[in-house]
Amino acid sequence: MPELTDNQAYTPALEPSFAVAEGIAALFAPFVEVAIHDLASESVAYIANPQSRRTPGDPSQLEDLNFDPKQQVIGPYEKTNWDGRRMKCVSVVLRDAGAPIGLMCINVDVSSFDQVRRALDGFLGAPPQDEGVRALFVHDWHERINRFVTDWCAERKVQISEIDRPSRRELIRGLQGIGAFEARRAPAYVARILGVSRATVYNELGALRQDSKSA
Template sequence: MSITRARGRYNGATAAAAARGRTGMPATGAPARRPDAPPGPRPPEMATPMRKKRSPVKDLLLTRYAPIADGIAALFFPYAEVVIHDLHDQTVLYLANNLSKREVGDDSALEEIDHSARERVIGPYEKLNWDGRRMRCVSNVLFDDEGRPAGMMCINFNIAVFDEVRATLDLFIKGAGVVAQPDELFRDDWQERINTFLHGWLRERQVGLNGLTREHRRELVEALHAEGAFRGKSAANYVANVLGMGRATVYKHLKHLKETQGDA
Protein backbone atom coordinates (compact mmCIF):
# COMPACT_ATOMS: atom_id res chain seq x y z
CA MET A 1 0.00 0.00 0.00
CA SER A 2 1.41 3.43 -0.96
CA ILE A 3 1.83 6.24 1.54
CA THR A 4 -0.51 8.43 -0.52
CA ARG A 5 -3.34 5.86 -0.39
CA ALA A 6 -2.86 5.33 3.36
CA ARG A 7 -3.01 9.06 3.99
CA GLY A 8 -6.20 9.24 1.93
CA ARG A 9 -7.87 6.60 4.06
CA TYR A 10 -6.72 8.26 7.29
CA ASN A 11 -7.99 11.65 6.18
CA GLY A 12 -11.33 10.08 5.18
CA ALA A 13 -11.75 8.43 8.59
CA THR A 14 -10.82 11.67 10.32
CA ALA A 15 -13.38 13.57 8.28
CA ALA A 16 -16.08 11.01 9.08
CA ALA A 17 -15.30 11.26 12.78
CA ALA A 18 -15.51 15.02 12.60
CA ALA A 19 -18.83 14.79 10.79
CA ARG A 20 -20.18 12.51 13.49
CA GLY A 21 -19.11 15.01 16.10
CA ARG A 22 -20.98 17.80 14.27
CA THR A 23 -24.16 15.81 13.66
CA GLY A 24 -24.28 14.03 17.04
CA MET A 25 -24.54 10.63 15.34
CA PRO A 26 -22.47 7.75 16.72
CA ALA A 27 -20.91 5.15 14.49
CA THR A 28 -23.97 2.89 14.79
CA GLY A 29 -26.31 5.57 13.49
CA ALA A 30 -28.11 6.03 16.85
CA PRO A 31 -28.41 9.64 18.10
CA ALA A 32 -26.19 10.51 21.02
CA ARG A 33 -27.92 11.83 24.15
CA ARG A 34 -27.30 15.51 24.81
CA PRO A 35 -25.59 16.29 28.14
CA ASP A 36 -28.60 18.34 29.25
CA ALA A 37 -31.16 15.69 28.20
CA PRO A 38 -33.19 13.98 31.00
CA PRO A 39 -32.16 10.41 31.76
CA GLY A 40 -34.09 7.78 29.84
CA PRO A 41 -35.41 4.45 31.10
CA ARG A 42 -32.92 1.98 32.45
CA PRO A 43 -31.89 -0.79 30.07
CA PRO A 44 -33.58 -4.10 30.82
CA GLU A 45 -30.39 -5.71 32.03
CA MET A 46 -30.22 -3.20 34.94
CA ALA A 47 -33.77 -3.80 36.19
CA THR A 48 -32.77 -6.32 38.83
CA PRO A 49 -35.21 -7.30 41.60
CA MET A 50 -32.70 -6.42 44.31
CA ARG A 51 -32.95 -2.74 45.16
CA LYS A 52 -30.46 -2.86 47.99
CA LYS A 53 -26.82 -3.71 47.54
CA ARG A 54 -26.12 -7.37 48.09
CA SER A 55 -24.48 -8.26 51.38
CA PRO A 56 -23.27 -11.46 53.06
CA VAL A 57 -26.42 -11.49 55.20
CA LYS A 58 -28.69 -11.18 52.18
CA ASP A 59 -26.75 -13.91 50.39
CA LEU A 60 -27.07 -16.18 53.41
CA LEU A 61 -30.82 -15.59 53.72
CA LEU A 62 -31.44 -16.14 50.01
CA THR A 63 -29.24 -19.21 49.72
CA ARG A 64 -30.49 -20.90 52.88
CA TYR A 65 -34.15 -19.92 53.05
CA ALA A 66 -35.43 -18.91 49.60
CA PRO A 67 -35.78 -22.58 48.47
CA ILE A 68 -37.80 -23.28 51.64
CA ALA A 69 -40.06 -20.33 50.87
CA ASP A 70 -40.55 -21.61 47.32
CA GLY A 71 -41.42 -25.08 48.59
CA ILE A 72 -44.04 -23.83 51.06
CA ALA A 73 -45.60 -21.55 48.46
CA ALA A 74 -45.71 -24.39 45.92
CA LEU A 75 -47.27 -26.83 48.39
CA PHE A 76 -50.09 -24.48 49.38
CA PHE A 77 -50.46 -22.65 46.06
CA PRO A 78 -52.38 -20.46 45.43
CA TYR A 79 -53.35 -19.74 49.03
CA ALA A 80 -49.99 -19.10 50.74
CA GLU A 81 -47.51 -16.27 50.36
CA VAL A 82 -44.04 -16.51 51.87
CA VAL A 83 -41.99 -13.37 52.54
CA ILE A 84 -38.37 -13.18 53.71
CA HIS A 85 -37.41 -9.93 55.45
CA ASP A 86 -33.91 -8.63 56.07
CA LEU A 87 -33.88 -7.41 59.67
CA HIS A 88 -30.68 -5.40 59.21
CA ASP A 89 -32.22 -2.85 56.85
CA GLN A 90 -35.90 -3.73 57.49
CA THR A 91 -36.70 -4.47 53.85
CA VAL A 92 -38.48 -7.21 51.91
CA LEU A 93 -35.76 -9.48 50.56
CA TYR A 94 -37.74 -12.26 48.85
CA LEU A 95 -41.35 -12.98 47.85
CA ALA A 96 -42.87 -16.31 46.85
CA ASN A 97 -46.42 -16.32 45.43
CA ASN A 98 -47.01 -12.61 45.97
CA LEU A 99 -50.50 -12.07 47.43
CA SER A 100 -49.83 -8.79 49.23
CA LYS A 101 -48.73 -6.73 46.20
CA ARG A 102 -45.49 -5.78 47.91
CA GLU A 103 -42.18 -5.64 46.07
CA VAL A 104 -38.65 -6.69 46.88
CA GLY A 105 -36.93 -3.73 48.52
CA ASP A 106 -40.09 -2.36 50.15
CA ASP A 107 -39.98 -1.45 53.83
CA SER A 108 -40.83 -4.44 55.98
CA ALA A 109 -42.96 -2.48 58.46
CA LEU A 110 -41.87 -4.89 61.18
CA GLU A 111 -41.41 -3.99 64.80
CA GLU A 112 -37.76 -3.95 65.81
CA ILE A 113 -36.60 -7.39 66.83
CA ASP A 114 -34.54 -7.64 69.97
CA HIS A 115 -31.24 -9.18 68.92
CA SER A 116 -31.16 -11.11 72.16
CA ALA A 117 -34.52 -12.70 71.40
CA ARG A 118 -34.60 -16.42 70.83
CA GLU A 119 -38.29 -16.90 70.11
CA ARG A 120 -38.26 -18.67 66.78
CA VAL A 121 -42.01 -18.82 66.04
CA ILE A 122 -44.41 -15.87 66.34
CA GLY A 123 -48.11 -16.54 65.86
CA PRO A 124 -50.39 -17.66 64.40
CA TYR A 125 -51.96 -14.22 64.11
CA GLU A 126 -54.33 -12.59 61.63
CA LYS A 127 -53.87 -9.67 59.25
CA LEU A 128 -56.11 -7.99 56.70
CA ASN A 129 -54.87 -8.10 53.11
CA TRP A 130 -55.17 -5.25 50.59
CA ASP A 131 -58.31 -6.86 49.10
CA GLY A 132 -60.05 -7.12 52.49
CA ARG A 133 -59.41 -10.85 52.87
CA ARG A 134 -58.30 -12.34 56.15
CA MET A 135 -54.79 -13.78 56.26
CA ARG A 136 -53.58 -16.15 58.98
CA CYS A 137 -49.87 -15.67 59.48
CA VAL A 138 -46.88 -17.27 61.18
CA SER A 139 -43.47 -15.61 61.41
CA ASN A 140 -40.17 -17.37 62.03
CA VAL A 141 -37.01 -15.57 63.11
CA LEU A 142 -34.04 -16.56 60.94
CA PHE A 143 -30.59 -16.58 62.54
CA ASP A 144 -27.16 -16.18 61.01
CA ASP A 145 -24.19 -18.46 61.65
CA GLU A 146 -23.38 -16.56 64.85
CA GLY A 147 -26.88 -17.10 66.23
CA ARG A 148 -27.98 -13.50 65.74
CA PRO A 149 -31.41 -12.65 64.29
CA ALA A 150 -30.79 -11.84 60.63
CA GLY A 151 -34.12 -12.24 58.94
CA MET A 152 -37.77 -13.11 59.29
CA MET A 153 -39.79 -15.58 57.24
CA CYS A 154 -43.52 -14.80 57.24
CA ILE A 155 -46.03 -17.32 55.92
CA ASN A 156 -49.31 -15.60 55.07
CA PHE A 157 -52.23 -17.94 54.40
CA ASN A 158 -55.42 -16.77 52.74
CA ILE A 159 -58.20 -18.18 54.95
CA ALA A 160 -60.95 -16.07 53.40
CA VAL A 161 -61.47 -18.76 50.78
CA PHE A 162 -62.30 -21.23 53.55
CA ASP A 163 -64.76 -18.76 55.06
CA GLU A 164 -66.56 -18.85 51.73
CA VAL A 165 -66.54 -22.67 51.72
CA ARG A 166 -67.86 -22.71 55.29
CA ALA A 167 -70.67 -20.34 54.37
CA THR A 168 -71.63 -22.63 51.51
CA LEU A 169 -71.56 -25.70 53.76
CA ASP A 170 -73.62 -23.90 56.41
CA LEU A 171 -76.23 -23.21 53.76
CA PHE A 172 -76.59 -26.92 53.09
CA ILE A 173 -76.20 -28.10 56.70
CA LYS A 174 -78.52 -25.57 58.32
CA GLY A 175 -80.76 -25.35 55.31
CA ALA A 176 -82.84 -22.49 54.03
CA GLY A 177 -86.49 -22.43 55.03
CA VAL A 178 -86.28 -25.66 57.03
CA VAL A 179 -89.49 -26.28 58.98
CA ALA A 180 -90.29 -28.59 61.86
CA GLN A 181 -91.20 -32.17 61.09
CA PRO A 182 -94.80 -32.41 59.93
CA ASP A 183 -96.83 -34.21 62.60
CA GLU A 184 -98.89 -36.07 60.04
CA LEU A 185 -95.75 -37.73 58.65
CA PHE A 186 -93.78 -38.41 61.82
CA ARG A 187 -96.45 -39.04 64.43
CA ASP A 188 -95.46 -42.72 64.63
CA ASP A 189 -91.75 -42.40 63.81
CA TRP A 190 -90.55 -44.91 66.39
CA GLN A 191 -87.08 -45.04 64.81
CA GLU A 192 -86.41 -41.38 65.53
CA ARG A 193 -87.70 -41.77 69.08
CA ILE A 194 -85.30 -44.67 69.58
CA ASN A 195 -82.42 -42.65 68.11
CA THR A 196 -83.19 -39.63 70.29
CA PHE A 197 -83.39 -41.69 73.47
CA LEU A 198 -80.33 -43.76 72.58
CA HIS A 199 -78.00 -40.81 71.98
CA GLY A 200 -79.27 -38.97 75.03
CA TRP A 201 -78.44 -42.09 77.06
CA LEU A 202 -74.96 -42.24 75.51
CA ARG A 203 -74.25 -38.56 76.19
CA GLU A 204 -75.22 -38.88 79.84
CA ARG A 205 -72.72 -41.71 80.27
CA GLN A 206 -70.10 -40.18 77.96
CA VAL A 207 -69.75 -43.33 75.94
CA GLY A 208 -69.97 -43.99 72.20
CA LEU A 209 -71.72 -46.74 70.31
CA ASN A 210 -68.39 -48.39 69.55
CA GLY A 211 -67.50 -48.39 73.24
CA LEU A 212 -70.60 -50.21 74.50
CA THR A 213 -70.00 -53.25 76.66
CA ARG A 214 -72.32 -56.23 76.99
CA GLU A 215 -73.67 -54.76 80.22
CA HIS A 216 -74.28 -51.41 78.51
CA ARG A 217 -76.31 -53.11 75.79
CA ARG A 218 -78.40 -55.00 78.32
CA GLU A 219 -79.11 -51.76 80.21
CA LEU A 220 -80.05 -50.00 76.98
CA VAL A 221 -82.52 -52.71 76.00
CA GLU A 222 -84.11 -52.45 79.44
CA ALA A 223 -84.26 -48.63 79.24
CA LEU A 224 -85.76 -48.71 75.74
CA HIS A 225 -88.31 -51.28 76.87
CA ALA A 226 -89.29 -48.99 79.76
CA GLU A 227 -89.83 -46.17 77.22
CA GLY A 228 -92.10 -48.36 75.13
CA ALA A 229 -89.66 -48.35 72.21
CA PHE A 230 -90.39 -51.95 71.25
CA ARG A 231 -94.04 -51.35 70.42
CA GLY A 232 -93.12 -50.41 66.87
CA LYS A 233 -93.08 -53.06 64.18
CA SER A 234 -89.56 -54.45 63.68
CA ALA A 235 -88.29 -52.27 66.54
CA ALA A 236 -86.42 -55.20 68.08
CA ASN A 237 -84.59 -55.85 64.79
CA TYR A 238 -83.73 -52.16 64.48
CA VAL A 239 -82.32 -51.97 68.03
CA ALA A 240 -80.30 -55.13 67.45
CA ASN A 241 -78.74 -53.65 64.30
CA VAL A 242 -77.98 -50.29 65.92
CA LEU A 243 -76.45 -51.80 69.07
CA GLY A 244 -74.55 -54.50 67.20
CA MET A 245 -76.41 -57.29 68.97
CA GLY A 246 -77.91 -60.50 67.71
CA ARG A 247 -81.70 -60.40 67.36
CA ALA A 248 -81.94 -63.52 69.49
CA THR A 249 -80.14 -61.72 72.31
CA VAL A 250 -82.56 -58.77 72.15
CA TYR A 251 -85.57 -61.11 72.18
CA LYS A 252 -84.06 -63.00 75.11
CA HIS A 253 -83.75 -59.77 77.13
CA LEU A 254 -87.31 -58.76 76.21
CA LYS A 255 -88.68 -62.17 77.18
CA HIS A 256 -86.93 -61.94 80.54
CA LEU A 257 -88.37 -58.45 81.12
CA LYS A 258 -91.89 -59.58 80.27
CA GLU A 259 -91.64 -62.52 82.62
CA THR A 260 -90.32 -60.45 85.53
CA GLN A 261 -92.11 -57.13 85.00
CA GLY A 262 -95.02 -57.84 82.75
CA ASP A 263 -95.68 -56.31 79.35
CA ALA A 264 -95.12 -52.53 79.39
Protein backbone atom coordinates in the same frame (compact mmCIF):
# COMPACT_ATOMS: atom_id res chain seq x y z
CA MET B 1 -37.61 -17.48 41.76
CA PRO B 2 -37.99 -13.68 41.46
CA GLU B 3 -34.77 -11.88 40.58
CA LEU B 4 -33.27 -9.49 43.09
CA THR B 5 -32.12 -6.06 41.95
CA ASP B 6 -29.04 -4.25 43.20
CA ASN B 7 -30.98 -2.11 45.68
CA GLN B 8 -32.59 -5.14 47.34
CA ALA B 9 -29.93 -5.77 49.97
CA TYR B 10 -30.50 -8.41 52.63
CA THR B 11 -28.56 -10.36 55.22
CA PRO B 12 -26.74 -13.11 53.25
CA ALA B 13 -27.55 -15.76 55.87
CA LEU B 14 -31.22 -15.46 54.90
CA GLU B 15 -30.67 -16.75 51.38
CA PRO B 16 -31.03 -20.51 52.19
CA SER B 17 -34.55 -19.81 53.41
CA PHE B 18 -35.64 -18.53 49.99
CA ALA B 19 -35.88 -22.05 48.54
CA VAL B 20 -37.90 -23.14 51.57
CA ALA B 21 -40.29 -20.25 50.95
CA GLU B 22 -40.68 -21.28 47.31
CA GLY B 23 -41.33 -24.90 48.31
CA ILE B 24 -44.05 -24.01 50.80
CA ALA B 25 -45.71 -21.62 48.35
CA ALA B 26 -45.59 -24.22 45.56
CA LEU B 27 -47.05 -26.97 47.75
CA PHE B 28 -50.02 -24.88 48.88
CA ALA B 29 -50.52 -22.82 45.72
CA PRO B 30 -52.45 -20.72 45.03
CA PHE B 31 -53.48 -19.97 48.60
CA VAL B 32 -50.15 -19.28 50.32
CA GLU B 33 -47.73 -16.38 50.20
CA VAL B 34 -44.37 -16.70 51.98
CA ALA B 35 -42.42 -13.56 52.79
CA ILE B 36 -38.90 -13.45 54.22
CA HIS B 37 -38.25 -10.33 56.30
CA ASP B 38 -34.75 -9.07 57.12
CA LEU B 39 -34.68 -7.82 60.71
CA ALA B 40 -31.48 -5.84 60.16
CA SER B 41 -32.89 -3.67 57.37
CA GLU B 42 -36.54 -4.11 58.42
CA SER B 43 -37.41 -4.82 54.81
CA VAL B 44 -38.80 -7.65 52.70
CA ALA B 45 -35.85 -9.76 51.55
CA TYR B 46 -37.81 -12.26 49.47
CA ILE B 47 -41.41 -13.14 48.65
CA ALA B 48 -42.82 -16.28 47.06
CA ASN B 49 -46.24 -16.29 45.36
CA PRO B 50 -46.89 -12.65 46.29
CA GLN B 51 -50.50 -11.85 47.12
CA SER B 52 -50.05 -8.70 49.19
CA ARG B 53 -48.60 -6.53 46.40
CA ARG B 54 -45.32 -6.24 48.26
CA THR B 55 -41.96 -6.70 46.54
CA PRO B 56 -38.43 -7.32 47.85
CA GLY B 57 -37.03 -4.12 49.31
CA ASP B 58 -40.38 -2.87 50.63
CA PRO B 59 -40.54 -1.93 54.34
CA SER B 60 -41.49 -4.86 56.51
CA GLN B 61 -43.68 -2.80 58.86
CA LEU B 62 -43.19 -5.27 61.69
CA GLU B 63 -43.90 -2.79 64.45
CA ASP B 64 -46.76 -4.94 65.75
CA LEU B 65 -44.57 -8.04 66.01
CA ASN B 66 -42.69 -7.31 69.22
CA PHE B 67 -41.49 -10.80 70.03
CA ASP B 68 -39.33 -12.41 72.66
CA PRO B 69 -35.90 -13.27 71.15
CA LYS B 70 -36.36 -16.79 72.52
CA GLN B 71 -39.53 -17.36 70.47
CA GLN B 72 -39.39 -19.78 67.58
CA VAL B 73 -42.89 -19.31 66.15
CA ILE B 74 -45.23 -16.31 66.36
CA GLY B 75 -48.93 -16.97 65.86
CA PRO B 76 -51.08 -18.06 64.23
CA TYR B 77 -52.61 -14.61 63.89
CA GLU B 78 -55.00 -12.94 61.44
CA LYS B 79 -54.37 -10.16 58.93
CA THR B 80 -56.47 -8.48 56.26
CA ASN B 81 -55.06 -8.36 52.73
CA TRP B 82 -55.15 -5.25 50.56
CA ASP B 83 -58.35 -6.43 48.83
CA GLY B 84 -60.16 -7.36 52.04
CA ARG B 85 -59.38 -11.09 51.96
CA ARG B 86 -58.86 -12.71 55.36
CA MET B 87 -55.36 -14.12 55.86
CA LYS B 88 -54.33 -16.64 58.49
CA CYS B 89 -50.65 -16.15 59.24
CA VAL B 90 -47.74 -17.57 61.20
CA SER B 91 -44.19 -16.25 61.46
CA VAL B 92 -41.12 -18.42 61.99
CA VAL B 93 -38.04 -16.79 63.48
CA LEU B 94 -34.94 -17.34 61.33
CA ARG B 95 -31.60 -17.44 63.13
CA ASP B 96 -27.90 -17.35 62.45
CA ALA B 97 -25.69 -18.76 65.20
CA GLY B 98 -28.69 -18.49 67.50
CA ALA B 99 -29.36 -14.81 66.87
CA PRO B 100 -32.62 -13.73 65.19
CA ILE B 101 -31.93 -12.38 61.70
CA GLY B 102 -35.27 -12.67 59.96
CA LEU B 103 -38.85 -13.83 59.88
CA MET B 104 -40.48 -16.26 57.50
CA CYS B 105 -44.12 -15.18 57.36
CA ILE B 106 -46.49 -17.78 55.92
CA ASN B 107 -49.74 -16.10 54.91
CA VAL B 108 -52.71 -18.27 53.94
CA ASP B 109 -55.67 -16.82 52.08
CA VAL B 110 -58.62 -18.42 53.91
CA SER B 111 -61.33 -16.33 52.25
CA SER B 112 -62.06 -19.09 49.71
CA PHE B 113 -62.47 -21.59 52.53
CA ASP B 114 -64.82 -19.18 54.29
CA GLN B 115 -67.04 -19.28 51.20
CA VAL B 116 -66.94 -23.09 51.14
CA ARG B 117 -67.83 -23.20 54.84
CA ARG B 118 -70.78 -20.88 54.33
CA ALA B 119 -71.97 -23.00 51.41
CA LEU B 120 -71.69 -26.19 53.46
CA ASP B 121 -73.41 -24.59 56.44
CA GLY B 122 -76.24 -23.52 54.19
CA PHE B 123 -76.58 -26.93 52.56
CA LEU B 124 -76.06 -29.14 55.61
CA GLY B 125 -77.77 -27.00 58.21
CA ALA B 126 -81.32 -28.16 58.82
CA PRO B 127 -83.85 -25.34 58.36
CA PRO B 128 -86.22 -24.59 61.24
CA GLN B 129 -89.04 -27.12 61.24
CA ASP B 130 -92.59 -25.84 61.00
CA GLU B 131 -95.53 -27.43 62.74
CA GLY B 132 -96.39 -29.49 59.69
CA VAL B 133 -92.94 -31.10 59.68
CA ARG B 134 -93.09 -31.77 63.41
CA ALA B 135 -96.48 -33.42 63.02
CA LEU B 136 -95.14 -35.57 60.21
CA PHE B 137 -92.37 -37.02 62.36
CA VAL B 138 -94.04 -37.12 65.75
CA HIS B 139 -94.61 -40.88 65.45
CA ASP B 140 -91.32 -41.69 63.67
CA TRP B 141 -89.83 -44.15 66.15
CA HIS B 142 -86.90 -44.84 63.81
CA GLU B 143 -85.84 -41.20 64.14
CA ARG B 144 -86.33 -41.27 67.90
CA ILE B 145 -84.12 -44.36 68.25
CA ASN B 146 -81.50 -42.97 65.87
CA ARG B 147 -81.23 -39.69 67.76
CA PHE B 148 -81.05 -41.40 71.14
CA VAL B 149 -78.32 -43.85 70.04
CA THR B 150 -76.32 -41.08 68.34
CA ASP B 151 -76.47 -38.81 71.40
CA TRP B 152 -75.71 -41.72 73.75
CA CYS B 153 -72.58 -42.67 71.80
CA ALA B 154 -71.45 -39.04 71.46
CA GLU B 155 -71.73 -38.45 75.22
CA ARG B 156 -69.53 -41.51 75.88
CA LYS B 157 -67.22 -40.89 72.91
CA VAL B 158 -67.68 -44.41 71.54
CA GLN B 159 -68.66 -45.90 68.21
CA ILE B 160 -71.60 -48.30 68.00
CA SER B 161 -69.19 -51.05 66.93
CA GLU B 162 -67.18 -50.54 70.14
CA ILE B 163 -70.08 -51.11 72.56
CA ASP B 164 -69.44 -54.06 74.90
CA ARG B 165 -72.13 -56.15 76.61
CA PRO B 166 -72.50 -54.05 79.80
CA SER B 167 -72.70 -50.87 77.73
CA ARG B 168 -75.17 -52.51 75.36
CA ARG B 169 -77.46 -53.32 78.28
CA GLU B 170 -77.13 -49.73 79.52
CA LEU B 171 -78.07 -48.43 76.06
CA ILE B 172 -81.05 -50.78 75.79
CA ARG B 173 -82.17 -49.68 79.27
CA GLY B 174 -82.05 -46.08 78.10
CA LEU B 175 -84.03 -46.89 74.96
CA GLN B 176 -86.57 -48.71 77.08
CA GLY B 177 -86.84 -45.66 79.31
CA ILE B 178 -87.94 -43.45 76.41
CA GLY B 179 -90.47 -46.03 75.23
CA ALA B 180 -88.47 -46.94 72.14
CA PHE B 181 -89.62 -50.58 72.19
CA GLU B 182 -93.33 -49.81 72.12
CA ALA B 183 -93.32 -50.18 68.33
CA ARG B 184 -93.66 -53.82 67.26
CA ARG B 185 -90.62 -53.85 64.99
CA ALA B 186 -88.40 -51.70 67.22
CA PRO B 187 -86.44 -54.58 68.86
CA ALA B 188 -85.46 -55.92 65.45
CA TYR B 189 -84.43 -52.44 64.32
CA VAL B 190 -82.29 -51.90 67.43
CA ALA B 191 -80.72 -55.32 66.88
CA ARG B 192 -79.67 -54.28 63.37
CA ILE B 193 -78.21 -51.02 64.67
CA LEU B 194 -76.19 -52.83 67.35
CA GLY B 195 -75.14 -55.65 65.04
CA VAL B 196 -76.63 -58.38 67.25
CA SER B 197 -79.49 -60.83 66.88
CA ARG B 198 -83.09 -60.04 67.80
CA ALA B 199 -82.84 -62.77 70.43
CA THR B 200 -80.02 -60.87 72.11
CA VAL B 201 -82.14 -57.72 72.36
CA TYR B 202 -85.15 -59.67 73.65
CA ASN B 203 -82.92 -61.41 76.22
CA GLU B 204 -81.57 -58.05 77.40
CA LEU B 205 -85.11 -56.67 77.69
CA GLY B 206 -86.17 -59.77 79.66
CA ALA B 207 -83.22 -59.37 82.02
CA LEU B 208 -84.07 -55.71 82.54
CA ARG B 209 -87.67 -56.60 83.37
CA GLN B 210 -86.46 -59.19 85.91
CA ASP B 211 -84.16 -56.59 87.45
CA SER B 212 -87.06 -54.15 87.82
CA LYS B 213 -89.24 -56.82 89.46
CA SER B 214 -86.57 -57.78 91.97
CA ALA B 215 -85.68 -54.19 92.82
